[in-house]
Amino acid sequence: MGVVCRLKGFISVETSSHDVLLIGGGGAGLRAAIAVAEVDPSLSVAVVSKVYPMRSHTVSAEGGAAAVVKESDSLEAHAYDTISGSDWLADQDAVEVFVEEATREMMQLEHWGCPWSREPNGRIAVRPFGGMKIERTWYASDKTGFHMLHSLFQTSLKYRAVTRYDEWFVSALLVDEGRCQGVVAIELATGRVHAILAKAVVLCTGGCGKLFAFTTNANIKTGDGMALAYRVGVPLKDMEFVQYHPTGLPFTGILITEATRSEGGWLLNKDGYRYLQDYDLGTPEPTPVKRSMELGPRDRLSQAFMAELEKGRTIETAHGQVVHLDIRHLGAKVIDSKLPFVRELCLKYENLDPVKELIPVRPVAHYQMGGVHTDLVGKTDLAGLYAAGEVACVSINGANRLGSNSLTELLVFGRRAGQAAAEYAAQQSAPSGAVLAQAADEEHRLEVLLRGDGGGERISVIREEMQLAMEAGAGIYRDEKGLQETAEKIEELKERARKITLDDHSLTFNTELTAGLELTNMLDLAEAMIHSALERRESRGAHQRTDHPERDDEHFLAHSLAYRVEDRSPRIDYHPVVITRWPPGERVYGR
Amino acid sequence: MAETVTLKIRRYHPEKASEPYWQSYEVPLRREWMILDGLNYIKDHLDGTLSYRWACRMGVCGSCGMMVDGEPVLTCATYLEKLLPGPIRVEPLRGFPVIRDLVGDLDDFIGKLNKVKPWIIRREEEEKDPAEGEYLQTPQQLEEFKRYSMCINCMLCYAACPIYELEPHFLGPAAIALAQRYNMDSRDQGAIERMKELSQDEGIWACTFVGECSEVCPKDVDPAGAIQRYKLTAALEWYKSLLLPWRKQ
Numbered sequence: 001m002g003v004v005c006r007l008k009g010f011i012s013v014e015t016s017s018h019d020v021l022l023i024g025g026g027g028a029g030l031r032a033a034i035a036v037a038e039v040d041p042s043l044s045v046a047v048v049s050k051v052y053p054m055r056s057h058t059v060s061a062e063g064g065a066a067a068v069v070k071e072s073d074s075l076e077a078h079a080y081d082t083i084s085g086s087d088w089l090a091d092q093d094a095v096e097v098f099v100e101e102a103t104r105e106m107m108q109l110e111h112w113g114c115p116w117s118r119e120p121n122g123r124i125a126v127r128p129f130g131g132m133k134i135e136r137t138w139y140a141s142d143k144t145g146f147h148m149l150h151s152l153f154q155t156s157l158k159y160r161a162v163t164r165y166d167e168w169f170v171s172a173l174l175v176d177e178g179r180c181q182g183v184v185a186i187e188l189a190t191g192r193v194h195a196i197l198a199k200a201v202v203l204c205t206g207g208c209g210k211l212f213a214f215t216t217n218a219n220i221k222t223g224d225g226m227a228l229a230y231r232v233g234v235p236l237k238d239m240e241f242v243q244y245h246p247t248g249l250p251f252t253g254i255l256i257t258e259a260t261r262s263e264g265g266w267l268l269n270k271d272g273y274r275y276l277q278d279y280d281l282g283t284p285e286p287t288p289v290k291r292s293m294e295l296g297p298r299d300r301l302s303q304a305f306m307a308e309l310e311k312g313r314t315i316e317t318a319h320g321q322v323v324h325l326d327i328r329h330l331g332a333k334v335i336d337s338k339l340p341f342v343r344e345l346c347l348k349y350e351n352l353d354p355v356k357e358l359i360p361v362r363p364v365a366h367y368q369m370g371g372v373h374t375d376l377v378g379k380t381d382l383a384g385l386y387a388a389g390e391v392a393c394v395s396i397n398g399a400n401r402l403g404s405n406s407l408t409e410l411l412v413f414g415r416r417a418g419q420a421a422a423e424y425a426a427q428q429s430a431p432s433g434a435v436l437a438q439a440a441d442e443e444h445r446l447e448v449l450l451r452g453d454g455g456g457e458r459i460s461v462i463r464e465e466m467q468l469a470m471e472a473g474a475g476i477y478r479d480e481k482g483l484q485e486t487a488e489k490i491e492e493l494k495e496r497a498r499k500i501t502l503d504d505h506s507l508t509f510n511t512e513l514t515a516g517l518e519l520t521n522m523l524d525l526a527e528a529m530i531h532s533a534l535e536r537r538e539s540r541g542a543h544q545r546t547d548h549p550e551r552d553d554e555h556f557l558a559h560s561l562a563y564r565v566e567d568r569s570p571r572i573d574y575h576p577v578v579i580t581r582w583p584p585g586e587r588v589y590g591r
Numbered sequence: 592m593a594e595t596v597t598l599k600i601r602r603y604h605p606e607k608a609s610e611p612y613w614q615s616y617e618v619p620l621r622r623e624w625m626i627l628d629g630l631n632y633i634k635d636h637l638d639g640t641l642s643y644r645w646a647c648r649m650g651v652c653g654s655c656g657m658m659v660d661g662e663p664v665l666t667c668a669t670y671l672e673k674l675l676p677g678p679i680r681v682e683p684l685r686g687f688p689v690i691r692d693l694v695g696d697l698d699d700f701i702g703k704l705n706k707v708k709p710w711i712i713r714r715e716e717e718e719k720d721p722a723e724g725e726y727l728q729t730p731q732q733l734e735e736f737k738r739y740s741m742c743i744n745c746m747l748c749y750a751a752c753p754i755y756e757l758e759p760h761f762l763g764p765a766a767i768a769l770a771q772r773y774n775m776d777s778r779d780q781g782a783i784e785r786m787k788e789l790s791q792d793e794g795i796w797a798c799t800f801v802g803e804c805s806e807v808c809p810k811d812v813d814p815a816g817a818i819q820r821y822k823l824t825a826a827l828e829w830y831k832s833l834l835l836p837w838r839k840q
Contacts, residue, residue, distance in 0.1 A: 051654065054653065059652050060652070108721040111719065111725075111778075112710070115737060118733055119730075120730060122727030122729045123725065146743070157708075157710060218647040219645055220646045255649075460635035502639060503639030507606065508605055509690050509691040509692075512639040
């Protein structure tokens with residue numbers, strides 16, 4: 001590793017070191033941090049996050065988190081709902097572990113102070129979610145993610161072993177001798193570049209909804225952790241599966257929780273007709289029926305919207321076609337006690353009161369089922385690198401995630417990954433100095449982006465073109481031609497992204513620099529997503545190919561694995577799905 | 592012709608100038624746009640050097656608080672249209688050192704959060720294993736503290752607080768509300784432990800229930816009410832300690 005070129009020499013690599021390093025301070029990262037601290041308080045554990053932990057996107061989750069708690073419920077039922085919801089692409093050993101540990105994790109969070117909504121007798125209250133046989137969704141009114149995140153964050157403060165690097169942006173993983181040994185990160189306040197060495201690194205950076213123009217995701221959801229792993233040769237699994245949530249507010253994409261429908265809300269087309277009855281989802285009843293109609297799974301509901309759109313039965317607005325979500329009949333009392341945030345969001349962002357008015361909604365990109373390929377304890381193909389939460393693909397979500405499983409997943413697999421990383425770290429020697437040379441290389445890359453003349457390309461222009469291309473080619477329905485066009489567009493954009501010129505060449509809190517890095521991350525993921533979608537010539541769950549409309553278990557009952565290939569399209573391999581007790585069958589809802 | 596509105600922004604760029612300065616930008620005036628949409632328009636199309644924080648743009652992550660026309664607000668929840676004719680003044684939140692442009696330094700608050708021990712404290716012999724189930728809590732007991740648990744740490748209350756500005760050691764509205772959130776949680780037994788920290792805070796007694804903090808709170812947490820309730824509890828505890836000096840702390 002030769003001499004480091006310093007364009008102006010402002011940036012200097014500084015070094016710190018920990019046993020376990022968590023990238024991301026949302027639900028998974030904080031749960032993992034606590035797990036490390038509890039496994040072995042002598043370990044040094046640190047959380048690096050590009051935002052203060054309580055800003056993490058877990059905060060936006062509304063409806064609830066699933067875990068079996070009712071006498072009438074069972075682990076089998078939770079597993080079956082999850083697996084049939086996944087269109088049989090979930091790994092059943094992972095699902096079994098997940099449902100088994102879910103209740104303990106949720107109870108642990110209760111002990112840590114999460115203000116769960118309660119029954120009159122003081123027990124945990126639950127409600128049903130889409131695709132669920134029996135109600136098992138725990139909730140803290142309709143701000144479940146917010147309360148879970150703040151409870152975890154506040155609880156994490158009592159563990160003195162946990163160091164935090166708030167508002168530090170990780171730009172690269174350091175890998176030597178086949179082992180992940182730390183990261184390079186920019187301290188946003190100063191622009192200083194640091195090498196943070198670690199015996200084990202856990203990615204907990206969440207999803208990548210910002211690949212799409214219309215998304216529920218926060219501005220920070222740029223798939224950074226997925227891209228970091230992809231770039232060091234770790235495969236991304238099932239990236240073609242993107243969940244569209246059926247009910248987002250037009251223009252903002254703000255999520256209106258599924259809990260509106262579990263409390264009894266209806267979806268109506270322009271004729272005021274509960275159109276889901278036309279799509280093999282059951283018959284309309286005045287009160288909610290589980291696994292039926294408005295409580296069907298998200299993929300099927302979003303697809304039904306598209307069919308209504310084709311038939312000309314949606315409603316035109318200034319921000320595109322919508323259908324109506326009607327919760328008026330629930331009355332102000334139920335809405336204010338069970339869905340207060342929905343009312344607040346509608347009043348603030350749509351200027352309407354759902355107690356008296358219909359809510360305009362349309363499907364919106366919401367969740368990435370795929371992610372970094374891991375085993376049941378979050379271990380990736382690279383020694384020392386782990387992943388948990390939306391960034392990871394274990395997989396319990398398969399081709400379509402069941403609503404309210406993702407928050408629980410943060411806890412179950414955050415804990416598992418934290419524990420596994422701690423055990424691994426305890427066995428390892430300190431990272432080698434060799435990675436510091438790589439850190440110097442990364443610093444050079446950052447200098448070039450920061451100070452270089454580039455070629456006049458603008459971040460926002462490329463980002464917008466990418467988002468529109470992704471919606472055009474990789475939306476709810478896809479085909480070969482559209483995917484191919486998007487693949488070519490992404491390739492062009494990747495080329496142009498090398499020529500970005502920043503307006504901002506300074507070091508202090510340079511959010512244009514981080515936006516540039518985020519854009520590069522997203523373009524890598526777009527490539528992985530599009531090529532995984534091109535290769536999967538079947539329709540399953542959230543991946544619907546109009547040119548291959550049937551599920552094809554013979555060829556595609558398998559996880560896709562996208563491997564990065566330098567300067568070429570990714571290589572797509574397949575990995576078998578684990579089937580334990582539930583042979584692939586028909587997904588039946590409403591009958 | 593598209594209408595526009597002027598955003599007059601207080602900039603600070605320590606690498607270039609030691610003093611803050613004002614810069615104005617014309618942004619499209621759209622009915623559905625918030626202040627944050629205006630800032631994003633500037634960042635994307637006019638001037639990539641403008642720095643500010645934002646994430647969820649649905650009023651729950653607490654990142655995007657700023658002074659707008661002199662009032663602390665969440666910029667993702669404040670319509671441009673409501674502030675016509677402009678120019679609309681946008682400044683960093685008052686009371687915090689400025690790092691760059693609209694980005695304030697929150698380290699002081701983060702340290703204060705730690706101080707009030709915002710986690711469930713239970714006597715060791717009364718700890719349950721998660722396998723033994725939940726600590727029962729009725730909806731009424733939940734209601735006791737629920738309001739104080741709604742804080743998104745957006746810092747608007749600190750920007751509005753007349754005491755925090757003068758007395759930097761003051762724990763401040765959000766941190767005290769959070770302490771009360773735990774004190775009043777039926778599962779918690781740490782009120783006395785927290786009181787040791789809170790009672791050293793002169794600022795609490797200086798707080799005069801003017802209630803600016805509660806007025807600006809976007810989540811209706813009512814930190815002013817929390818502070819008043821705390822004072823009452825603290826006075827009662829102090830009185831009890833006089834009457835029953837042998838009582839175990």
